[in-house]
Structures are given as C-alpha cells and as structure tokens.
Amino acid sequence: MMVGTGLGNVLVPLRASVEGWSSTTIAWIGTVYAVAFTAGCLLTPLFVKRVGHIRVFAILQALLAASILLLALVPHPLAWAAFRAVGELSVVRGYMVVE
Numbered sequence: 001m002m003v004g005t006g007l008g009n010v011l012v013p014l015r016a017s018v019e020g021w022s023s024t025t026i027a028w029i030g031t032v033y034a035v036a037f038t039a040g041c042l043l044t045p046l047f048v049k050r051v052g053h054i055r056v057f058a059i060l061q062a063l064l065a066a067s068i069l070l071l072a073l074v075p076h077p078l079a080w081a082a083f084r085a086v087g088e089l090s091v092v093r094g095y096m097v098v099e
Contacts, residue, residue: 001098005091008068012084015071025077029084036085040092048097057097064090 016026047056067087071080 001091001094008087012071012080016077016080019075021077029077029081032081033084033088036088037092040089041096043089044093044096047093053097057094060090060094060097063087064094 013026013030016029044056064087067083067090070083074080074083
C-alpha cells in the first residue's frame, strides 16, 4: 500500500506538469491531498465503529483504486483535486484500519 501510494505521489505532479498545468494548480491539488489526510484521520474511527474494520477496509481500497484509475480518464485540475481527495481519504483510513 505504501509503495503504491508513494509512486502515485510522484507520478501525479509529473503528469500534471506534462498536461501543462501551472505550478499553482499543481500545488492546490497537493493542498487538497493534505487536507483530506487530516480529515481522514478524524473521520475513520466513526466509520470503523459503525460498520467494522473489514467492510471499511474493503470499501476504502475499492475507492482508492477507482480514484487512481479516474486520474487517467479525466485530465482536469478540479477533477484531479476531487480524485486525490477521495484517494487520500482512502489511504489514510486504510492505514488506520490496518493499524
């Protein structure tokens, strides 16, 4: 999980620069990613308490895979920010469930 996330964190900004987006736009996509990380830390215990570890982990990994695949299909900065937010929420929640 960490290797895949690390590769995504490197490749997404590189692909965004290939698309010709400004440095500010790429930075905002990174900011959304960081905000989603913080929100995920706060929200995860509620979901685990409500539906259990296994269901939460399965749904999160499906959301993570979908958000990564959607990055290739929709090359638009706002869409990428939304996909990265969903992906990061899934990653941090997955880390918390595994722990």
